[in-house]
Amino acid sequence: MLPRGNYAFVMHKLPIGVLGASGYAGRELVALALRHPRLELAFAAAHGRAGARARIAGREITYVAAEEAPLGDAALVFSALPHGASARYVAAARAAGAKVVDLSADLRPGAAPAPAAAAALGDVPYGLTEVARDAVRGADVVANPGCYPTATLLALLPLLERDLVAPGATISVAAASGVTGAGNSPRGDLLYAEVAEDFRAYAAGNAHRHVAEMRSVVERYGADADLVFTPHLLPVARGILATIVVPVRESLAAPLDLWRARYAGEPFVEVSDELPTLRDVVHRNVVRITAMPAQHVRRPAVVVIAAIDNLVKGAAGQAMQNANLQLGLDEPLGLPT
């Protein structure tokens, strides 16, 4: 939209590749890469779809097979492959000289069972960018957080860092996700007629894979607290809302100040007086958070509510924050706010 001739120089673009590029998160990664001012798409690989075309962000791309992806052509590879299948591709990309952001659970803390290939890669930074920025900058491999942990941990962080959780507390996290969180493989229980006008919990009682990931992080802060996480399936396409009840050591008259202070200057964290909704955040790389004291209680508790787009801040967008840092670019480059 700018008149021609306005640029004094041509910017060099770095090639990136996407593995698992036909899934919802993979397509979002491709879209971000295509719009990124300093990146260009080296390849988009999708299992069983070699040669197939897709229209993403107004451009037509052709998939290659994952096993034939030219990993060495990329400065950085995003892996959005399924859990368990990802780690060995991460290793292969490293061997080919590419940096990697792994969006699977394979390299995250608490991953169980950790794939053999993951062990060989050693510890890698857990890329909750707002917390781990220094470790991510320049890193060869980053484990991108899960969608639920991103919303939950960014919401809890100010309380954890200041050791405000009441000793012995049970923290309840009730989170609800749109159906893209379950991927786009055909599943009878995710058909429109099965999901519309319904709402359900799943993996209740701390049975979800993300619980170990969240507990690992919470424990780093030394809080003597349990986390009880209940995910739910929403009849919406995108978005996660996490509603978190935290018993705290002492009454906090204006708890939101904690979040404002912690996240001052963060481009992708919105602290708000108003209750965040999915609509506030979909298609944007932000987490939107509010917090308030619980009224009418004898022991103080804080209610924290956070919303993200599960495919953007909860997956591809945060992955791009990390990739930018790994490649030495400005963290916000190419990200929609």
Place this chain on the structure above:
Amino acid sequence: MLPRGNYAFVMHKLPIGVLGASGYAGRELVALALRHPRLELAFAAAHGRAGARARIAGREITYVAAEEAPLGDAALVFSALPHGASARYVAAARAAGAKVVDLSADLRPGAAPAPAAAAALGDVPYGLTEVARDAVRGADVVANPGCYPTATLLALLPLLERDLVAPGATISVAAASGVTGAGNSPRGDLLYAEVAEDFRAYAAGNAHRHVAEMRSVVERYGADADLVFTPHLLPVARGILATIVVPVRESLAAPLDLWRARYAGEPFVEVSDELPTLRDVVHRNVVRITAMPAQHVRRPAVVVIAAIDNLVKGAAGQAMQNANLQLGLDEPLGLPT
């Protein structure tokens, strides 16, 4: 569907009236009354709709104005009038000799401010039928519980009655309701385009009117526990799902047995190994409950999940259970399971 002449006698039908009959709960009451084998509709009153017609349950009815409703023609009056407006109609119906089920909050425990007319009526049974059956039977006036309290309290009851809640516990109730819970008055924020593909909390931090109602009941059991209640608005028409995390005194290996024992023989309570969904309960007068221990915790906690149709078990259906008991009929009469 039965051949004519099969009946040896004509059953006497009792006349009932419905105030607030054009709202979602009111229409549901009219539908239940029209299908009830022992009740007949004396009148359906709706503010500002006198003379208007509606088709309900395959029958055409004509509304009368609330102030002109022939209260004395009814053996029992259901009031589905708005909170604050209901109590004086309850008093008028009593004065006219009718029994009453009040679906508003006016006569419920914790109502604030209690309308003047409510004070004059004195204490009336809180019609959580599975708990208060004896007090309801034959009662002149019953305060029908709110939709969220019905789901929440029936879910918590087995733990409260056995004093299993951990002392000092913070109980988290995250509940989500379909939009009919907000009534059918035109509101910009409830338009389709505002609700679809969104999800949000509201009245967070224990700001919802139902908190006082729930706390009043919980306190009767003497539990030293706080309740933190967060309601959410779902993009579905009907149904409530309540996800409740309860720190408990001791580990419960098979907590569901408590619910099975407490609700054995109850026609409108389904205790299930499977996670209940809205689809399981809509258009049915049941609460469906499951419970399980939280794994990976240092202090024991139980997750209890309950689903109801907010307009049936959460409003009109429970009201009909109560009405049947007040009128000396079988409690399940005319109710869909």
Place this chain on the structure above:
Amino acid sequence: MLPRGNYAFVMHKLPIGVLGASGYAGRELVALALRHPRLELAFAAAHGRAGARARIAGREITYVAAEEAPLGDAALVFSALPHGASARYVAAARAAGAKVVDLSADLRPGAAPAPAAAAALGDVPYGLTEVARDAVRGADVVANPGCYPTATLLALLPLLERDLVAPGATISVAAASGVTGAGNSPRGDLLYAEVAEDFRAYAAGNAHRHVAEMRSVVERYGADADLVFTPHLLPVARGILATIVVPVRESLAAPLDLWRARYAGEPFVEVSDELPTLRDVVHRNVVRITAMPAQHVRRPAVVVIAAIDNLVKGAAGQAMQNANLQLGLDEPLGLPT
């Protein structure tokens, strides 16, 4: 709900079986059979689900494999098997002595290619019940109409029977169906996230299988008219709305009278002054129709709009009308209106 002892006799129940009982239409058939006062379920067969259980209409059933279904135990078999696979089961059921309602396209007029087994069965009545009642009564095998043809043909019938379609006319049928019309096999394009907030035509240009079925029937009436049929996929679970524009020979001031006259006394056809909506008809065995003249035109045309539940009047419900007639029972028995 009736007191025991009220019945003077025990009614004999006829055993029926359902093939393809795990699909949407098959489950609806099972539900209708379980609630039917004169039928009982002999078996429910589902491919690849032998031994699996399902809860339908409040009852738990166990599937048998289709190839092991005890066809001879049934007085009548409903086949809701896929097109192409159904005809040989119809033949087998006949050989075992059962009457059959075939819900597939195999035996319908215009079926192409007609399966070999279909040819052996010869011509069977096309069970558009309101038209073919006499042929269906007592018939051994009936071809149940498709969902779109049911709505379209019942809407067009009064014009066709009276030869009112303008010679040389192009009749446009734009019909939209809920996603259950596509069945419940897992398909990526029918996932919630792909269907919600979208709307699309498919098989446009008369490429849909149902076109031949509709044309065959229209041609029986000798109309010199073309039919152009465009189906659409709606983001709803159930229901079909067909909007039909018909150039007519002459102006019809009150065209709805034609429909009222034609369908007087029909229990499952509702002719209405108001525009029918899906909500009017879902879960009911009715077609609801209106018609009106097009204003502001130089040559007269009538707009006819019809709504059905694709799984009830468009499949299982009409099948039950036919089954009742085949078995000598009252046509409306066991059908929800």
Place this chain on the structure above:
Amino acid sequence: MLPRGNYAFVMHKLPIGVLGASGYAGRELVALALRHPRLELAFAAAHGRAGARARIAGREITYVAAEEAPLGDAALVFSALPHGASARYVAAARAAGAKVVDLSADLRPGAAPAPAAAAALGDVPYGLTEVARDAVRGADVVANPGCYPTATLLALLPLLERDLVAPGATISVAAASGVTGAGNSPRGDLLYAEVAEDFRAYAAGNAHRHVAEMRSVVERYGADADLVFTPHLLPVARGILATIVVPVRESLAAPLDLWRARYAGEPFVEVSDELPTLRDVVHRNVVRITAMPAQHVRRPAVVVIAAIDNLVKGAAGQAMQNANLQLGLDEPLGLPT
């Protein structure tokens, strides 16, 4: 996202104002203006909302009252006021020296009754931009087409311009719109619970206001054809799909070539082999069109299907195309494709 200092000059921005800026189309106009490289927002006026704030496109704006809008501060005013109320504001804006795009029906062909203020303005170009580009360029006032006419007329245009419609034909237009087409004023029939899982026709029989607008344009081409238009309400927020059946003079083996030829080089018209869906076009300023011959007919007919976002190409986006032309800017400036 560009490094500072990259621009050699500061571009002059033209001030524009929006009347009716709190409705769906008005908000879309404000969003487009805020993102436009050569426009800036002079005011956003909304009836009864003076002083209220809204967050649009990431910016906070404050509404002024329509009657106090500083019309003279704007180089161009968009009026998204209701039909009947708009024309006198158009006149006032003209008197204050501003150019105007009127999104209401007041100045469109066929408007009935034409407001008095409209008569005083005389004939103004009907801004179907792809047809009327020359008349719009530099014009003082433009009547922006309705949403349904935009989709329908752009779809029909290649057939009309080449006189290919069969003489005496009845053209059927079945169009379905998302609920934002009805505006965001509170209405009971547009509540989520009333719209979800439903689908309905409205204003059938050519009773919709847009019929006169479409007929006026069709008649300019001299076609001896009737148009029968049936709009429907979809349970989606945004988008219009129009399915059009056109009897044609002669068989067209590859009708899509006509559309490709007519719209070659048009930035906002996508001619596609694939059937367009709402998802293809929402949030984009495009009409997406396909066409194909009807098979199995005796007289040739073409099916044309067009999709637009009713708020973008069907309202604010097309208005911006026109505004750009009126102001001497490049037509595509500031428009999302």
